[in-house]
Amino acid sequence: xxxxxxxxxxxxxxxxxxxxxxxxxxxxxxxxxxxxxxxxxxxxxxxxxxxxxxxxxxxxxxxxxxxxxxxxxxxxxxxxxxxxxxxxxxxxxxxxxxxxxxxxxxxxxxxxxxxxxxxxxxxxxxxxxxxxxxxxxxxxxxxxxxxxxxxxxxxxxxxxxxxxxxxxxxxxxxxxxxxxxxxxxxxxxxxxxxxxxxxxxxxxxxxxxxxxxxxxxxxxxxxxxxxxxxxxxxxxxxxxxxxxxxxxxxxxxxxxxxxxxxxxxxxxxxxxxxxxxxxxxxxxxxxxxxxxxxxxxxxxxxxxxxxxxxxxxxxxxxxxxxxxxxxxxxxxxxxxxxxxxxxxxx
Numbered sequence: 001x002x003x004x005x006x007x008x009x010x011x012x013x014x015x016x017x018x019x020x021x022x023x024x025x026x027x028x029x030x031x032x033x034x035x036x037x038x039x040x041x042x043x044x045x046x047x048x049x050x051x052x053x054x055x056x057x058x059x060x061x062x063x064x065x066x067x068x069x070x071x072x073x074x075x076x077x078x079x080x081x082x083x084x085x086x087x088x089x090x091x092x093x094x095x096x097x098x099x100x101x102x103x104x105x106x107x108x109x110x111x112x113x114x115x116x117x118x119x120x121x122x123x124x125x126x127x128x129x130x131x132x133x134x135x136x137x138x139x140x141x142x143x144x145x146x147x148x149x150x151x152x153x154x155x156x157x158x159x160x161x162x163x164x165x166x167x168x169x170x171x172x173x174x175x176x177x178x179x180x181x182x183x184x185x186x187x188x189x190x191x192x193x194x195x196x197x198x199x200x201x202x203x204x205x206x207x208x209x210x211x212x213x214x215x216x217x218x219x220x221x222x223x224x225x226x227x228x229x230x231x232x233x234x235x236x237x238x239x240x241x242x243x244x245x246x247x248x249x250x251x252x253x254x255x256x257x258x259x260x261x262x263x264x265x266x267x268x269x270x271x272x273x274x275x276x277x278x279x280x281x282x283x284x285x286x287x288x289x290x291x292x293x294x295x296x297x298x299x300x301x302x303x304x305x306x307x308x309x310x311x312x313x314x315x316x317x318x319x320x321x322x323x324x325x326x327x328x329x330x331x332x333x334x335x336x337x338x339x340x341x342x343x344x345x346x
Contacts (some may be wrong), residue, residue, distance in 0.1 A: 029304075032185045032257030037171045038229065039242030039259060040103040040221025045090040046336035047218050049077035050247075050284075060332060061088045064202070073109075076247060078214040081120065081205035088203040090220065096199035098124070103224040104172040104201070105255065108215045112164035113208075120205045120213050122172070124198035141181065141189045152181070152189030169255040173224050174198075185254070217244075219336070226262045233266050233273065236345040239326070243301060243341045248285075250296035252304060260301070263343070264308040274314045277302050278342040282335035283322045295319025301341055316346065 047060040052070045057063060058079055066086025070077050081088075108120055143150040154163070171182040179191040201220065205213045221241060232238035242259035245252055252260075267273060279294030279301075298317035306312050322329070327337035 029252060029254045029257060032254050033261070035185045035258045035261060036187070037173060037182050037258035038224050038226050038262055039105060039219070040223035041228065041239065041241060042222045043219065043241060043333050043336045044097055044102070044222055045092050045220040046333060049079060049216060051332065052077065060091050062091055064089055066205070073214060073216070076216060078216040081207045081213040084206045086205045086207065090201065098199050098201065099222045101175045101224060102220065102222050103174070104220050105170065106215050106218040107167050107169050109167050110164055111211050113211045120203065120215055123202040123204055125200045125202060126198045143189060143191050150189065150191060154183060154186055154188055171255065175225070229262050230266050233343065234270065238343040240341045240343070241337070245297055248293065250293065250300045252300055260304055261308070264305055264310055267305070267310050267314065274346045275343045276346055277315055277317045278344060279319045280324060280338060280340045280342060281322050282338040283329040284335070287321060290321035291319050293319070294321050298341065
């Protein structure tokens with residue numbers, strides 16, 4: 001059996017201050033109408049950096065080399081990699097935690113100064129060998145493997161100046177030996193088959209002086225399959241961790257549209273189904289605010305589904321706040337599990 005280390009290489013920027021929330025992402029939700037990425041349904045590791053102190057190393061990562069620090073990037077915290085040969089590994093209690101099917105998501109920023117340099121990397125590890133490597137630098141994504149080289153590109157209209165100095169959402173779906181890689185709303189590369197036996201991941205980066213790399217909203221989850229969503233809906237209950245919102249707001253993040261598109265299709269294919277859309281939070285914040293926020297988020301999801309053609313009479317909404325946890329709110333992964341949207345058949 002071949003061993004594999006998969007590198008997904010990105011680049012990121014000089015630390016910055018004073019960027020407004022509206023400028024953080026280069027795309028809006030309408031651009032995701034054909035997006036088909038579906039996040040895994042069971043959180044393995046998640047870090048939005050909310051409980052990490054600025055100016056300090058994140059409590060949810062191990063530093064294996066180099067240096068990194070959490071600082072503010074606009075209104076949200078980001079993890080800045082500040083040295084060459086930096087290596088980070090998530091603090092996951094299980095030694096070999098990668099299942100056969102899993103997804104990874106995170107946001108990254110590319111400073112134009114990194115135009116021809118390798119930047120942030122995701123390493124899927126099993127031993128020290130590296131027979132497969134996936135590389136991106138602005139316009140071209142490359143998969144090097146023993147059988148040859150596969151390349152994918154972003155649309156010509158967004159490369160170079162239109163790509164740099166903006167947040168971009170990266171999503172990776174692994175199913176057996178197949179790997180799908182997305183940048184924002186674009187599926188940029190599909191690797192149909194790889195001898196894939198990764199057991200852990202790491203984040204690597206070579207930061208130059210004055211050109212810090214950064215990422216945020218990192219999430220690793222098991223699963224990620226539209227067919228599983230369909231089964232859950234017909235069985236009567238689906239729990240979504242792939243529908244995400246801006247911090248303390250009910251604004252749906254554009255990258256949530258892969259899952260929302262899949263749900264809309266299922267509802268269209270099954271016109272008699274009716275569901276309650278329930279919003280749920282963790283225990284951070286006061287009870288009343290969490291109820292209000294979760295209700296607003298449930299209403300936002302319903303509104304988006306109605307926009308996609310679902311009859312409003314088929315959906316009700318309710319905000320449960322922190323009253324129905326499904327995991328331990330004392331752990332970070334437990335809190336991530338509890339922040340969810342549930343669809344329950346009526």
